[in-house]
Amino acid sequence: MKPTHTAIAGLGVTEQGKVYGKTPLGFAVEAIRLALDDAGLEKNDLDGLLVNPGMSWGQAASMASFAVQQAMGIEDVTLSASVGLGGASAGAMIMQAALAIEAGMATTVACVFSDAPLRPPKASAETGKTGGTAGAYAHAGGLEAAYGMFGVNGRYALVARRHMHEYGTTQDQLGAIAVSQRAFAQGNPAAQFRGRPLTMEDYRASRWVAEPFHLLDCCLVSNGGVAVIVTSAERAHDLRRPPVHLRGMAQGHPGGDPLETLTSGAVTAGKVALEMAGLGLSDVQFCELYDCYTFTVLVTLEDYGFCKKGEGGPFVETGHTGPGGDLPVNTGGGQLSSFYMWGMTPIAEGVLQIRGDGGERQVARHDIGLVSGNGGILSTHSTLILARSAS
Amino acid sequence: MKPTHTAIAGLGVTEQGKVYGKTPLGFAVEAIRLALDDAGLEKNDLDGLLVNPGMSWGQAASMASFAVQQAMGIEDVTLSASVGLGGASAGAMIMQAALAIEAGMATTVACVFSDAPLRPPKASAETGKTGGTAGAYAHAGGLEAAYGMFGVNGRYALVARRHMHEYGTTQDQLGAIAVSQRAFAQGNPAAQFRGRPLTMEDYRASRWVAEPFHLLDCCLVSNGGVAVIVTSAERAHDLRRPPVHLRGMAQGHPGGDPLETLTSGAVTAGKVALEMAGLGLSDVQFCELYDCYTFTVLVTLEDYGFCKKGEGGPFVETGHTGPGGDLPVNTGGGQLSSFYMWGMTPIAEGVLQIRGDGGERQVARHDIGLVSGNGGILSTHSTLILARSAS
Numbered sequence A, B: 001m002k003p004t005h006t007a008i009a010g011l012g013v014t015e016q017g018k019v020y021g022k023t024p025l026g027f028a029v030e031a032i033r034l035a036l037d038d039a040g041l042e043k044n045d046l047d048g049l050l051v052n053p054g055m056s057w058g059q060a061a062s063m064a065s066f067a068v069q070q071a072m073g074i075e076d077v078t079l080s081a082s083v084g085l086g087g088a089s090a091g092a093m094i095m096q097a098a099l100a101i102e103a104g105m106a107t108t109v110a111c112v113f114s115d116a117p118l119r120p121p122k123a124s125a126e127t128g129k130t131g132g133t134a135g136a137y138a139h140a141g142g143l144e145a146a147y148g149m150f151g152v153n154g155r156y157a158l159v160a161r162r163h164m165h166e167y168g169t170t171q172d173q174l175g176a177i178a179v180s181q182r183a184f185a186q187g188n189p190a191a192q193f194r195g196r197p198l199t200m201e202d203y204r205a206s207r208w209v210a211e212p213f214h215l216l217d218c219c220l221v222s223n224g225g226v227a228v229i230v231t232s233a234e235r236a237h238d239l240r241r242p243p244v245h246l247r248g249m250a251q252g253h254p255g256g257d258p259l260e261t262l263t264s265g266a267v268t269a270g271k272v273a274l275e276m277a278g279l280g281l282s283d284v285q286f287c288e289l290y291d292c293y294t295f296t297v298l299v300t301l302e303d304y305g306f307c308k309k310g311e312g313g314p315f316v317e318t319g320h321t322g323p324g325g326d327l328p329v330n331t332g333g334g335q336l337s338s339f340y341m342w343g344m345t346p347i348a349e350g351v352l353q354i355r356g357d358g359g360e361r362q363v364a365r366h367d368i369g370l371v372s373g374n375g376g377i378l379s380t381h382s383t384l385i386l387a388r389s390a391s
Helices: A024-039 A055-072 A086-103 A142-146 A151-167 A171-185 A200-205 A233-237 A266-277 A294-304 A312-317 A344-355 B024-039 B055-072 B086-103 B142-146 B151-167 B171-185 B200-205 B233-237 B266-277 B294-304 B312-317 B344-355
Strands: A006-013 A048-053 A079-084 A108-115 A208-210 A224-232 A244-252 A286-288 A368-375 A380-387 B006-013 B048-053 B079-084 B108-115 B208-210 B224-232 B244-252 B286-288 B368-375 B380-387
Touching: A006 A024, A006 A086, A006 A233, A006 A344, A024 A055, A024 A108, A024 A224, A048 A055, A048 A086, A055 A079, A055 A108, A055 B055, A055 B079, A055 B086, A079 A086, A079 B055, A079 B086, A086 A108, A086 A224, A086 A244, A086 A344, A086 A368, A086 A380, A086 B055, A086 B079, A086 B086, A151 A208, A151 A294, A171 A200, A171 A294, A171 A312, A224 A233, A224 A344, A244 A266, A244 A344, A266 A294, A266 A368, A266 A380, A286 A344, A294 A312, A294 A368, A344 A368, A344 A380, B006 B024, B006 B086, B006 B233, B006 B344, B024 B055, B024 B108, B024 B224, B048 B055, B048 B086, B055 B079, B055 B108, B079 B086, B086 B108, B086 B224, B086 B244, B086 B344, B086 B368, B086 B380, B151 B208, B151 B294, B171 B200, B171 B294, B171 B312, B224 B233, B224 B344, B244 B266, B244 B344, B266 B294, B266 B368, B266 B380, B286 B344, B294 B312, B294 B368, B344 B368, B344 B380
Parallel strands: A048 A079, A048 A108, A286 A368, B048 B079, B048 B108, B286 B368
Antiparallel strands: A006 A224, A006 A244, A079 B079, A108 A224, A244 A380, A368 A380, B006 B224, B006 B244, B108 B224, B244 B380, B368 B380
C-alpha cells in the first residue's frame, strides 16, 4: 500500500462511563469540539466527517455524519459517511480519512465514535436494579439460542476455550492480561477503574459470564465519545499539538471460521501496515490492542508475531506487556479497565503516548506504536502504525 | 481532486419490486454474484466489500459488509465497511473503492445496496390491506409531528413549495419530470412501471402525499439489490465487459438550511467532479439524477448549471430531458418509475448506457454521463462522471 502523508492533529475524549442525560449525537459533538480545541481549529476548518455510530444510535446511525454536521452547523463538507465495521471501524475511518486527504478530496477530517447504551438507575426502589444497558447488544436467535448459545460472549468464549485446548493456554494467563491492564489504568485519570486495583485472586473470584470468560475478561460498557482530527502531516505541523503521524495502515479480514483457525486478521493487516511504514516488528515500542476480551489481546499478539502461535499465554504471563515490560500493551487500561469506545479507545491512548502526554502511565519509548481494531469475533481487523516522526 | 485510474467492471441487478421471501442480506449476495458473473470474476477475486444497507437491515446494518463476506465465504478481504450517507451512499462507496484501489489497499471492490422493506400481502381477508412497508421509514416526533409535520415527504414538500413561490415553478413542471421518466421506463424491462405509461392527466389525478407532491412525484419502494464491481482501469480492460471509467467524483454537503437556500450539494460536487475529469458541463451527454422526488431532479439540474437557478421548471417542461431531448435524464425511468435502490438505481442505469446496453431506451450519445446521489433533503450530495474512455 502506498504511504500517506497524514497525521492525527487533535484528540477529544468526553467524560466516560456512567454519564447520563446525553445522547449519542451529543457525545459525538462534544468529542469533536474537544478535538478541535486540542488541535487549535474551528468547526469550519473541518471538511470531512466520518462517524462510527455505537448501537444506541439506532435508526439514526445510517445518517450519523449528516446529523453531526447539522448539529454543529458545519459548512461545505466534502467527505461524509457513517462507517460500520465493528471493532475495526475506528481504524477503518482513519484509513478512509487518510486516503481522501491524500487524494485531495478533503483536508481536515473528524473521525468520531460515540455511544450511550447505559441508562441511569431507576428512581423506583421496586426493582432493586441499578440501571442496565439499552438492550442494543442483545443478539439471540434460533436453534443455537435454544442450546444456550446467544450473544457475542458465548461465541467468543468457544474460540478461547479451543485455544486453551490446542495450546495449553491457562485461565491465569487470560487473567494476567486483566491484571496488567488494570495496573496501567491506575495511572489513567480517565479510567473507569482508576482507584480500583486488581489482583489475580480478584480475577479468579469474579463471576463467570461464559466460561472461560470471567466478568473481568470482558470489556466495560461506557457512555461517551472520542474524536480525532486527521489532516496532512504538513498542516499538522502548523497546529497546536505535535503531529501523530499515520505511518502505516491496513485492514485484514481473513474470512475463515475463527473457531477453526484461532487466527485474526492481524496476520495480514500487521504485515501490510509495517511494510507501508518501512518498519519491522522490532521497531514497535508499545501496542494499543483492541480488547473486547482478554483473549483478543492474547491472539492479536500472536498474530502480529510478537510471539509464536499458541505462545500468547506464556508471553503475557511473563510480564512483557505490563507496566515496565519491554512491550507495554494497553497502557491506559484498555477497554477492560479504562473505557469502551470500540476501536477509539486504543487510538486515543496511542495518540496520548506518542505525544508523551501519558502522565503517570507514560511509556519510556514512544516513537512508534501499533494500534489495532478487531470485530466479528476474530474476523475483521485494522492496524495503524503511529509515529512521532514522519519518516 | 487527483484523478483515479479506476472503472466499473461489473453490474448486478436482482429482480426488483414486490419480490418477497428474500432477506436484505440475500439480495446483497445475489446482486454481487450477478455482478461477478457480468465481469467474469470469481468471488475470491474480490478483496473489497462496501455495503450500503437499506433500512430493513435493522441492527445488522452496522456489520453488513462482514455479513456479506461470511455469507459468500470470501477469503482475504482488505477493505470492508458498512457505509451510510442516505441517497449519496452509493456514490460515496464508489469513491471509497476508487481511492482504496488507487492507494493499493484493494484491487477489486464490490459496492452493493440492498433492501427488503416491502412485506407480502397478508393471507387473511380480515384486514383488506395488500401489504405495506416494514415501517422502517417512519420518522416522527415532537412538536413538529403535533402540527402534522412528520416524515421526509412533508419536509421535502415544504422546500418544493418554497421553490414554487420564489421562482414560479408550477405543478405541471414537476409533473413533466414524472411523465418523462415514465416514458423512459417503457423501454426498461426491469422497470416496475414498464407497461404502464403516464399522461399529465394521470399525474394531476394522482392522490396527494404532501402538497405539492402527488403520489407520482415520489419514488417507488422496492425490494432488491444492486451491486457494481470497481477495479483498476487496467484490469477492467482485461475483463468480460467494456470498462465504465470513473473519470470524476466528488461529494458536496453544503450544511445550510435547504428551505433557505433551495440549493443542493450538486453545486460543489459537480464542479469538482468535472474538473477532475477534465471536462465541462457541455461534455455531459446524459444524466442519471437521484430522484427521491421529481423536485430533486429539477433542483439538481439547476445546481449543476444545466439551467439557471429557478429555471429548472421551464427547462424540464420544454423537453430537454425526456426521450429524444438534448440532455436525456433518468433514461431507465429512474427511481420514480423503474425501481428504488437508493443511489444505486442511477449508477446502474449509467453503467448500462455507457456500455450501450440500454436496448430500447439507449441514448444516442453515451460517451460521458453524469450520475448523482442525494440525501438529507438537499443536504448530502455525490457526483460521478462515467465515461467510455479513460481520457
